[in-house]
Amino acid sequence: MGMTITEKILADHAGLDRVEPGELIEVDVDFSLANDITAPIAIDRFRQAGAEKIYDAERVALVPDHFVPNKDIESAAQCQLLREFAAEHKLPHFFEVGRMGIEHALLPEQGLVLPGDVVVGADSHTCTYGGLGAFATGVGSTDLAAVMITGRTWFRVPQSMKFVYHGNLRPWVTGKDLILYTIGQIGVDGARYRAMELTGPVIAELSMDQRLTMANMAIEAGAKNGIIAPDECTRAFVEKRAQRTYKFYQSDDDALYEQIISYDVSKIEPQVALPHSPANSQPVSSLGKIPIDQVVIGSCTNGRLEDLRAAAEILKDRRIAPGVRCLIIPATQAIYRQAMDEGLFAIFLEAEAAISTPTCGPCLGGHMGILAAGEKAVATTNRNFVGRMGHPESEVYLASPAVAAASAVLGRIASPEELA
Amino acid sequence: MKLSGKAWKFGTDIDTDAIIPARYLNTSDPKELAKHCMEDADPEFPQKVSPGDIIVAETNFGCGSSREHAPIAIKAAGVSCVVAASFARIFYRNAFNMGLLILESPEASTDIVTGDELEIDLTAGTIFNKSRNLHYKAQPVPVFMQELVAAGGLIPYVMKRLSSSE
Numbered sequence: 001m002g003m004t005i006t007e008k009i010l011a012d013h014a015g016l017d018r019v020e021p022g023e024l025i026e027v028d029v030d031f032s033l034a035n036d037i038t039a040p041i042a043i044d045r046f047r048q049a050g051a052e053k054i055y056d057a058e059r060v061a062l063v064p065d066h067f068v069p070n071k072d073i074e075s076a077a078q079c080q081l082l083r084e085f086a087a088e089h090k091l092p093h094f095f096e097v098g099r100m101g102i103e104h105a106l107l108p109e110q111g112l113v114l115p116g117d118v119v120v121g122a123d124s125h126t127c128t129y130g131g132l133g134a135f136a137t138g139v140g141s142t143d144l145a146a147v148m149i150t151g152r153t154w155f156r157v158p159q160s161m162k163f164v165y166h167g168n169l170r171p172w173v174t175g176k177d178l179i180l181y182t183i184g185q186i187g188v189d190g191a192r193y194r195a196m197e198l199t200g201p202v203i204a205e206l207s208m209d210q211r212l213t214m215a216n217m218a219i220e221a222g223a224k225n226g227i228i229a230p231d232e233c234t235r236a237f238v239e240k241r242a243q244r245t246y247k248f249y250q251s252d253d254d255a256l257y258e259q260i261i262s263y264d265v266s267k268i269e270p271q272v273a274l275p276h277s278p279a280n281s282q283p284v285s286s287l288g289k290i291p292i293d294q295v296v297i298g299s300c301t302n303g304r305l306e307d308l309r310a311a312a313e314i315l316k317d318r319r320i321a322p323g324v325r326c327l328i329i330p331a332t333q334a335i336y337r338q339a340m341d342e343g344l345f346a347i348f349l350e351a352e353a354a355i356s357t358p359t360c361g362p363c364l365g366g367h368m369g370i371l372a373a374g375e376k377a378v379a380t381t382n383r384n385f386v387g388r389m390g391h392p393e394s395e396v397y398l399a400s401p402a403v404a405a406a407s408a409v410l411g412r413i414a415s416p417e418e419l420a
Numbered sequence: 421m422k423l424s425g426k427a428w429k430f431g432t433d434i435d436t437d438a439i440i441p442a443r444y445l446n447t448s449d450p451k452e453l454a455k456h457c458m459e460d461a462d463p464e465f466p467q468k469v470s471p472g473d474i475i476v477a478e479t480n481f482g483c484g485s486s487r488e489h490a491p492i493a494i495k496a497a498g499v500s501c502v503v504a505a506s507f508a509r510i511f512y513r514n515a516f517n518m519g520l521l522i523l524e525s526p527e528a529s530t531d532i533v534t535g536d537e538l539e540i541d542l543t544a545g546t547i548f549n550k551s552r553n554l555h556y557k558a559q560p561v562p563v564f565m566q567e568l569v570a571a572g573g574l575i576p577y578v579m580k581r582l583s584s585s586e
Contacts (some may be wrong), residue, residue, distance in 0.1 A: 038443045041488050044448070049575050067446060074446035122509060124486040138486040142574050188433050189480040193509050222483060222508055277433065338443040364442035364485075381441035383484060385437040390442075 002252025004160040005229055006195040009135040009212035009249050010071035021159040029059070030117040030244075035103055035360075036064035036078050041141035043085050054089050055151035061093035061112060062086050063103040066307035066360040069074070069238070089193030101332025101358045104128035104216060104300035108208075109332055111241030115248055116229040118299035120147055125300050125382065127223065130215035131208065132238065133248060138219060144253055158224045159258040160195040164390040167266035172416045174310070175210030176302060176380065176400040178202070179217045180271040182263070184281030192222030194258065197251065203228055203272045204263050208237040209306035216301045217382050221279040223247030236295045270415055272378075273398035274388045284403055284415045294377040294410040295320075296389075297401050298329025298356070299363045305335050312344040314350040314416055316406035327369045328352040334359060365389050371396075378407040421566050423521075424539040424550075425472035430461055434477050436486035436511065440486075440493040450496035453489050457497040470522050474540070476532045478504065481574045484513025491518040501540060503547065503558065505529040516565060519573035523547070525558035532556075542566055552559035 001184050002010065003018055011019040013027035039062050052062055056190040062082045067075035086094035093112060100106065104125050107113045115133035119126060123146040129136035147153050165178060183190070196218045203211070211228050217228040218226025230248040238246060269283035269333070297303075297311045308330060320326045328348050330336040336358065339345060350354055362369030371377055371390030376397065379389065384396035397413060438461040440453055447453070456463040458475075472550040477492065481504035482490060491514050492503065502515070505526040506535045523540065528547045532538065544561030561569075571577035 037442075037487065037489075041448045043494075045575050049579065066442075072446060077445065119451055122486055122488075124484065126486075138510050140486055140488040140510060142488060142517035143577070171484075188483055189508070191508070192480065192506065217540060219484075222480060224509055364437075364445075366445075370443075383435075383437070384462075385435045385484060387441050388437050390443075392463075393458045413476060 001256055002254040004195065004197060004255040005133070005227055005249045006135055006225060007157060008116060008156065009048065009094060009116060010157055019157045021143060021157050022050055023157045025157060026152055027118050028156045029120055029147050029151055029153055031059050031113050031119045031241035032121060032144060033061040033063060033103055033107065034122040034141065034144050035066050036068060036075065036082060038144065039082050040078050040335040042145045042148065042380060043081060044144050046144035049149060050150045053353055054148050055185060057089055057091050060148055061090060061094050061107060062091060063100055063106060065100060065102050066145045066364065069097050069357065088283055099333060102300045105304055105331035105335065106112055108132060108212060109334055110240070111238065111243045112372055114238055114242055114244060115234055115270065116246050116247035120144065125216050126210050127218045127226050128300060129218040130225050130227040133228060133234055135225055135227065137225045140319045148309070151329065158195045160197050161191055162197045162199060162257045162260045164260065164262040164333045165200040165265050167203060167261065167264040168267065168411065169265050172270050172402050173265065173268055174400045175206055175214040177268060177271040178265065179214040180273050180278065180281040180332045180398060181268050183217065183221045183279050184271070186221055186371050187278055188220060188279045189222040191218065194223050196221065196223045196226040197227060198228050204231065207306055208233055209304040212304070213301055216280065220382060270400060270403050272403060272413060273384055275384050275395040275397065278383060278398060284413065289415050291374065292324060292378055292407055292412060293375040294371060295326045295404050296325060296329070296362050296369055296377060296379040296381060297404050298380040299360065300331065300398045301382045303331030303335070303339055304327055307380065308335065308339045308344050309324055310401040311405040312347045314402055314409065314419065315353065316347050318351055318409045320352045320408050324408055324411050326408040327356060327362065328353050329356040329361065331358055334350055362389055378404045378413060380404050421542045422540065423472070424498050424537070425474045427474050427476045427536040427538050428465065428469065429532060429534040430475065430477040432478040433480045433483055433537065434461060436482060436487050436490045436526050437484055439490040440487065441481065441502065445487065445489055448492065449496060451490050453493035456497035456504060457493040459466045466497060469497050469499065473498065474538050475499050476500045476529055477502065479506045481507050483508035486510045488514045488518060491515045491520040495520045503528055517574040519569045519571070521569050523558045523561065525556050528558060530554035532564060
């Protein structure tokens with residue numbers, strides 16, 4: 001019996017010839033990370049354990065991205081703690097404001113997380129790096145502290161679920177729509193504890209930006225990891241930026257899957273996930289006229305260059321609807337620079353959108369776009385739980401950048417088709 | 421190990437933003453976090469909960485973010501145990517690492533209502549509903565996991581074992 005890509009990566013990192021789902025293993029970790037919310041607790045645990053040294057300073061990143069630029073005195077103190085800890089341990093991968101980005105956009109861009117890696121991060125969206133063909137998963141701060149000390153952690157090998165996407169994508173349908181549709185089909189615990197392996201001719205044709213978007217939301221189905229087999233697209237992305245060696249793994253033809261689910265994407269429209277669950281996804285055309293107050297285009301899910309280009313394509317020569325605030329948040333400094341150089345900022349400013357420095361900000365109700373009671377937002381982010389972007393009586397609708405931009409122009413949830 | 425307390429019932433897919441909203445994550449002080457525990461699911465919960473009480477929920481408790489602030493908030497609010505039909509995986513690991521007891525029991529999770537007085541035997545994996553004289557089966561908690569929780573979580577547990585082996 002063969003192995004899946006997830007099983008092969010885990011077996012290699014455990015020093016074993018093969019692993020079986022359900023088996024408990026200890027693995028070497030190639031890279032780990034924490035942010036300004038989770039690192040303070042990890043640093044506290046690290047010190048509580050009496051640890052003096054990080055196992056390998058090159059393999060730990062601290063990225064203040066959630067409440068930066070510091071939103072209040074308490075947040076400033078949390079970032080200060082990271083800064084001091086990074087200096088004390090001479091961490092080369094501490095990313096200060098002005099050099100930072102949202103962690104899950106930044107680390108692939110910097111070539112710090114790579115195909116074939118085992119990556120653990122004290123952030124649930126660490127699963128994003130599965131888009132590169134890595135095994136990547138979120139852990140808590142205590143588990144992360146143990147990794148910072150030992151360079152190892154334990155896992156139960158997950159069962160794998162294979163998702164096969166075939167058919168022709170309709171206009172304006174992106175990786176975001178495919179993953180929202182998938183979560184809508186299987187539910188927020190449909191892949192609980194499982195590896196979601198995303199495959200098929202449609203995935204093979206997806207850009208790296210869209211692959212990262214899809215793997216990013218595996219956690220919203222409860223998955224341990226999402227993963228896409230690396231190919232020429234992956235090679236083109238990593239070869240010019242990799243800071244270490246990397247390895248391409250592929251699933252065997254006779255690998256065992258708990259379940260195989262196929263979707264004909266020609267039947268999938270642009271999707272919107274209604275409050276208050278990412279699994280409440282519906283075709284945008286079915287929603288009727290839902291007026292909105294705010295649009296957020298950004299986040300670790302959809303703040304990459306291709307996302308900004310999609311928004312600009314819609315916003316070019318158009319205006320944000322009266323009464324609507326449109327916030328655009330490039331995910332990293334490099335994306336910000338490139339978007340500016342390509343002229344996207346001129347389009348956004350002409351449309352009367354606001355452009356922010358990179359931050360997770362409003363996605364988790366931190367700052368830079370909090371909603372009042374009764375307000376509704378369309379966001380390209382990943383969660384629409386009660387109170388996620390502000391007041392518990394506010395509402396978040398999840399969508400792709402194109403749908404979000406079209407909604408900003410029309411002042412209600414809208415399909416880009418309506419502007420054609 | 422046995423514990424008893426009053427039940428507070430919640431539904432399915434209770435996410436970490438409901439357990440502790442991100443707007444309070446500019447601190448990791450347990451006392452501050454406890455003041456807002458379960459606030460977006462039940463705004464009065466932090467005032468109503470008493471030491472030793474038990475949270476009972478349906479499937480996928482703790483889904484969403486990896487924030488360890490979630491089990492910290494529940495523990496600091498005085499809750500002795502969370503019983504659910506199932507838990508999200510990151511929360512499950514964080515709860516034990518933080519020293520918060522959690523127990524899987526699909527039958528208890530659908531039957532128990534708020535206000536029921538419960539008695540839990542962790543080693544046997546049984547839950548007794550004293551208010552209605554009903555017994556439920558649960559996944560037993562192995563003794564080493566009980567010791568880990570009693571020590572206050574993974575780090576104190578490991579330190580205790582290191583010092584006793586010296």
